[in-house]
Amino acid sequence: MPNAEQATVSSSNERLILAVDLGTSGCKCALVGLDGSVRSWAFRSVPMHLVGEHGVEQDAEDWWQAFLGAAQELLADNAQLCRQVIAVCCSALHECTVPVDRQGKALSRAMLWLDMRGADAIRRRARSGWLNIQGYGPLKLARWLRLTGGAPSLSGKDQAGHIAWLRDHDASLFERTYKFLGPLDFLNLRLTGRFCSTYDSALTTWVTDNRDLSRVRYDDRLLRMLGVDRERLPELLPSTEVLGHLTPMVAETLGLSPATRVVAGMVDTSAAAIGAGxxxxxxxxxxxxxxxxxxxxxxxxxxxxxxxxxxxxxxxxxxxxxxxxxxxxxxxxxxxxxxxxxxxxxxxxxxxxxxxxxxxxxxxxxxxxxxxxxxxxxxxxxxxxxxxxxxxxxxxxxxxxxxxxxxxxxxxxxxxxxxxxxxxxxxxxxxxxxxxxxxxxxxxxxxxxxxxxxxxxxxxxxxxxxxxxxxxNALGAAFIAGVGLGELSFDDVPALCPxxxxxxxxxxxxxxxxxxxxxxxxxxxxxxxxxxxxxxxxxxxx
The missing domain is CATH 3.30.420.40 (ATPase, nucleotide binding domain)
Structure with missing residues (x-):
């Protein structure tokens, strides 16, 4: 696979997707044609921070700077190339939590999917009296399974465990939090200014009713079980939703048109399933x-x-x-x-x-x-x-x-x-x-x-x-962008992944x-x- 310096774009009028793949190790950006060809890519690493015995964190600002660095390397002040980019779409790691204020500023470092500080906090919320099944109260487990399809990890290694830990151990930070976001949500916030979450990104809060995919929504009883207000969680949207355009500041920083659209995207598991064809x-x-x-x-x-x-x-x-x-x-x-x-x-x-x-x-x-x-x-x-x-x-x-x-x-x-x-x-x-x-x-x-x-x-x-x-994952993000823009259908994808x-x-x-x-x-x-x-x-x- 070529790096950004080696890549060439085949046609000056080809429409491209700026596909973002944020993983635990760092952020990869790729320029992908609607035919599934990856024209170039660049990568920036992101450091990890260990906190005590169980805490594992990353700085959300590091995610953003890694994205900007990789994207700028790809575009490299090339006006013709920038004009070819019609949309940005992200794939990101999940089961991570970053609290932000009303301006979208991170109030602390993000708790990663490896962070187990919330184990005791979520176990207290999962248990019921003296009768429990594998650590869960039977009625609580039944409701989680019926509505969401799963249940919070008793290791504390997901958003539910993180939110529970913050409520129990950092009440001041919890109260100052306007929204709890995942990595995908944070990138989309910085790209568009919208506080939103895709159905798959919000999954491991374990407070969404997923029985009807045409109207995934938060469930009041599950919210009470977790101990979080609906107002502290972002708007729910499908992955193919067009969120809007890049903010003027981001467009100027990258050299892209302010009319460049942003498609909601997905978490890494969903991206791999699409990108594999x-x-x-x-x-x-x-x-x-x-x-x-x-x-x-x-x-x-x-x-x-x-x-x-x-x-x-x-x-x-x-x-x-x-x-x-x-x-x-x-x-x-x-x-x-x-x-x-x-x-x-x-x-x-x-x-x-x-x-x-x-x-x-x-x-x-x-x-x-x-x-x-x-x-x-x-x-x-x-x-x-x-x-x-x-x-x-x-x-x-x-x-x-x-x-x-x-x-x-x-x-x-x-x-x-x-x-x-x-x-x-x-x-x-x-x-x-x-x-x-x-x-x-x-x-x-x-x-x-x-x-x-x-x-x-x-x-x-x-x-x-x-x-x-x-x-x-980068291909998955590009194909989802194509579907969201009406340029592709899911039936087109297998032929694009030989x-x-x-x-x-x-x-x-x-x-x-x-x-x-x-x-x-x-x-x-x-x-x-x-x-x-x-x-x-x-x-x-x-």
């Missing part, structure tokens, strides 16, 4: 990033309690997105690189790490399937699907003197693939798909052909690799990986009680 019902995509998920659009709102899978509002106005979440995917490779293979002294001159992932691919490809009996459990941050267990931890099983570093590298990749199969089983039943169907892989991990083939072999699924898997390679599961490896998967599940069954005993007084790693 999997917009038809029950088409599966696997996102391989820091964490991971399997998603598919479905027409109905459902919840699978025992497997922790739900269908929730998304960027498609008349569809829900079924999601199964895996806590750690590529973060296992980051840990392998930063904590095992390299020492801090081996940083490059710009404080970055060497790009070792292609090397890891080639090494893993030389090791026999099954890693010579070595099995890796990838639970660095507990797990979410098909078990919600914060006590689980990662580890290498069956390590012996005969094993090498090369075996460990392949075992790490296979461990994530085995965990993907673990959450795929209930997901297939949930969405009504059959094993052996296809699954599109996007995200940074989707760039690895070795990993794509491994996932196909381990899961038994055909894996489709798009031309640029890492661009899925695959570059198709990976078929190899029949010769089926027996081996079936056996490994059986061992993988048995290891969980036997080790889970031990993990719980060892880690019951420890928080989930951040």
């Amino acid at each position: 999997t917009v038809r019902d029950r088409e599966l995509h696997l996102y391989l990033g820091t964490s991971s998920w399997i998603g598919a659009h479905v027409p109905e709102k459902r919840t699978h309690l025992s497997a922790y899978i739900a269908s929730i509002p998304c960027a498609r106005n008349n569809r829900y997105l079924a999601i199964a979440m895996q806590s750690a995917a590529c973060s296992n490779l980051t840990m392998l690189r930063d904590r095992i293979l390299f020492h801090p002294d081996e940083l490059m001159s710009d404080n970055s790490r060497p790009d070792v992932y292609p090397l890891l691919d080639s090494i893993a490809d030389r090791v026999p399937a099954g890693s010579r009996g070595l099995i890796y459990l990838p639970w660095l941050q507990g797990e979410r699907t098909p078990v919600d267990d914060r006590h689980l931890r990662a580890g290498l099983f069956n390590l012996s003197l005969e094993h090498t570093r090369e075996d460990m590298i392949r075992a790490f990749l296979e461990g994530v693939a085995l965990n993907t199969r673990w959450m795929l089983e209930p997901m297939l039943n949930f969405v009504g798909s059959s094993k052996g169907a296809s699954m599109t892989v996007v995200g940074g991990g989707g760039q690895s052909q070795v990993w794509c083939q491994m996932i196909a072999d381990v899961t038994g699924m055909v894996v489709e690799q798009p031309i640029a898997p890492i661009q899925a 695959s570059q390679r198709r990976f078929e599961p190899r029949e010769t490896l089926r027996g081996l990986y079936d056996d490994r998967f059986g061992t993988f599940k048995e290891l969980h069954r036997r080790l889970a009680p031990l993990y719980r005993r060892i880690n019951q007084h420890r928080s989930t790693p951040r």
